[in-house]
Amino acid sequence: MVKITDVARHAGVSPSTVSYALSGKRPISEETRRRVEDSARALGYRPHAGARALASSRSNVLALVVPLRTGIHVPVVMQFAVSVVTAARDHDHDVLLVTQEEGEEGLRRVADTALVDALIVMDVQLHDPRLPLLRTLDRPSVMIGFPLEPEGLTCIDLDFRAAGERCVEHLAQLGHRVVALVGSPPQVYVRGTAFAQRVVQGFTAAADRAGIASAVHPCGTTPAEARRVAERLLSEQPALTGVVVHNEAALEPLVDAFEELGLRVPGDLSVTAICPDGLASALRVPVTSVALPSAEVGERAVELLMRKLGGEAVPEATLLPPTLTRRASTAPRTVDSR
Numbered sequence: 001m002v003k004i005t006d007v008a009r010h011a012g013v014s015p016s017t018v019s020y021a022l023s024g025k026r027p028i029s030e031e032t033r034r035r036v037e038d039s040a041r042a043l044g045y046r047p048h049a050g051a052r053a054l055a056s057s058r059s060n061v062l063a064l065v066v067p068l069r070t071g072i073h074v075p076v077v078m079q080f081a082v083s084v085v086t087a088a089r090d091h092d093h094d095v096l097l098v099t100q101e102e103g104e105e106g107l108r109r110v111a112d113t114a115l116v117d118a119l120i121v122m123d124v125q126l127h128d129p130r131l132p133l134l135r136t137l138d139r140p141s142v143m144i145g146f147p148l149e150p151e152g153l154t155c156i157d158l159d160f161r162a163a164g165e166r167c168v169e170h171l172a173q174l175g176h177r178v179v180a181l182v183g184s185p186p187q188v189y190v191r192g193t194a195f196a197q198r199v200v201q202g203f204t205a206a207a208d209r210a211g212i213a214s215a216v217h218p219c220g221t222t223p224a225e226a227r228r229v230a231e232r233l234l235s236e237q238p239a240l241t242g243v244v245v246h247n248e249a250a251l252e253p254l255v256d257a258f259e260e261l262g263l264r265v266p267g268d269l270s271v272t273a274i275c276p277d278g279l280a281s282a283l284r285v286p287v288t289s290v291a292l293p294s295a296e297v298g299e300r301a302v303e304l305l306m307r308k309l310g311g312e313a314v315p316e317a318t319l320l321p322p323t324l325t326r327r328a329s330t331a332p333r334t335v336d337s338r
Contacts (some may be wrong), residue, residue, distance in 0.1 A: 002045040011039035058117045061094045062305060063110050066122040067101040071185035073221070073248045076276060076292065077122070080144065083298025084120055091306050093117075104130050111137050118305045120144060124155075126192040140308035142301045145194045146317070154308065156301050156318040160195045160274070163290040163322035164202025167244040167272040170288065170324055172210040175333035176242035176270060179207060179214050180233050182226075182254060183246050186218040199246045199274060213237070221249035223256070230257035241333050245273040245287075252283055255329075266331035277325065286327035293320055 008015040013032060021028045021036035028036075039045075064084050066077055085095045096116055100106055107130050110116060117139060121130065124145025134141050135152050143155045164181070171179050181203045183189070184196040200216055207214035215237060219229045229250075233240055243258075245251050251273050255265055263269045265285050273280055273289040280289035297320065304314050 002043045004045070006043055007036065007039050007045050010043060011036045058309075059115060060092060061096055061116045062088050062302070063096045063098055063116040063119045064122070065098045065107060065110070065119055067106075068099045069101050069123060069187070069191065071187040071191075071221075072123065076248055076294070079276065079292075079294040080122065080298050083295045084302055087299040087302035091302060093302075104133050107133055111139060118142075118309055120301050120305065124157075124194045126194050126197055128194075140305055142304045142308075144297055144301055146198070146319075147194060150317060152316075154304055154314055154316055156297060156304065157195065157320070158290075158293055158297065159319040159321055160198040161202035161205075162319075163274050164199040164204075164244065164246070165206040166202075166290055166322045166324050167274065168203055168206035168210065168212065168214075170272060170326070170330065171242035171244070171270060172206075172212060174242075174270060174330060177212055177333070178237055178239045179212055179242035179244065180237060180240055181214070181216045181244045181246065182219045182229055182233075182250065183216060184218060185220050185247070189218055196246070203244060213239075219247050219250045219254070221247070223253035226250045226253035227257040227260075230254060230261060234261060234263075240269070242270045242330075243272070245271065245275070248275045248279060251275060251279065251287065255283065255285060255287070266329050267334075270330040270333070272324075272330060274322075280325070280327065283329075285329050288325065288327045288330040290322040290324050296320060 004015050004018050008018045013036060017028065017032065018036050021033045022040065064081060066081065068074065081097060088095050098106065098110055111119065119141040121141060122144045124143050124147055126148040128147045131147055143153055145157050146155045168179060181200065183200065188196045204214060217229050217233060219225055245254060255271060258269055259265060265271050271287055273287045275289055275292060277291045280287040300318060307314050
């Protein structure tokens, strides 16, 4: 294993100079600092995490706060978590995953220790009780999600309102005049989870603009719950020909339920979704979808934190535009459609 003395010998300086150059604890000439960094890079030297933390008064650890509440689809959450961990390692940081549903108390418990340098907060609610604390913390934070009042915070996410609009616009362009949103589980709406509420806002606004009849139905995550929602939709909207699904766990059971009830996808019913591309493309009938850009969101959230840790100014709001990929589950409404 390469030691600090090896770097010092290679660069022609003392070990203490190497330590100062890499930690920034004392001023070093630009020429010396560059020589030390070049030697460290050439030898593959990586400072011990504990020593690095002592030298810089930082832990080089980020907290990812993602309470695993009821109604959360864990596989999708883990996609975001993996993205954050991967991006953090590229910046020589580790990630502490905080999953307990403790609200402000849990956030303070993590922030009041020397465990982490900064925080990424997920599962954001429109009226999130953690906001006052986040605004006063002495360490930087980034929210993956947008509360109703994001002023003074750094937020990044897919533009979920625009995603809901894009799905409806696609169905309208295909001639569909009666559509429904099959949304997240009821608990997600009760909590006021921001992304779910914004999809509803976009879906409803786009349907109203296009003069399309629409309805919103929360849905649980089991096949039985998906079947009940499908039956209710066909009972309440017998002319239904277009569905937007914002519920990863219910997507495949819902398509199966509609077909068991006698509707062919897309011959009788066009289906779109807001979900990971991998899920949409892997179904028996590949589903037209707006992708969840978990890799990009996680990577850019970490980059924002790194810039804040470096004292840079960053934009308060970063909204990623939705991209819709057309697949086999949508088709023009025909005369024989419902």
